[in-house]
Amino acid sequence: MDKTIWDCLEKQTEGGTLLTSCGAELQELMRQIDIMVRNKKMEWESELIASQDSLAVRDQELSRARAVLDQKQQEIGVLKDQLESYESGQSSLASQYELQLNNLKSQLRNLKV
Known part of the structure; x- marks a missing residue:
């Protein structure tokens, strides 16, 4: 605050004079209020x-967590x-074994006959 409350009050009164009987007390009170307002503003x-x-720290943590999550999702896709x-290879292998087994059964039947 560049202007104090006292400065503003003086401008609003005629000729810049306030009641002289309590002017000093009022001025001190306004000064204290200005200090309190300034301190509160700084706080x-x-x-x-x-x-x-x-x-900002939490944003960085979130970015790192998202990057880790993306990496894990890519790993899951690869897996x-x-x-x-x-x-698919196991299924293909099982099919080949079944075919060989059927061929062997057929050959065994032919030998028995």
Whole structure:
């Protein structure tokens, strides 16, 4: 605050004079109020800065967590592909074994006959 409350009050009164009987007390009270307002403003500004810093840290943590999550999702995709490939290979292998088994059974029947 560049102007004090007292300065504003003086401008609003005629000729810049207040009641002289309590003018000094009023001026001191206004000075104390100005100090309290200035201190409260500084306190709020420091709280705001601390909150902004905390928010920035949390944003960084969130970004890191998202990056880790993306990486894990990619790993899951790769593992799913590997599992599908493995299962497909196992299924193909089982089919080949069944075919060989059927051929052997057929040959065994032919030998018995």
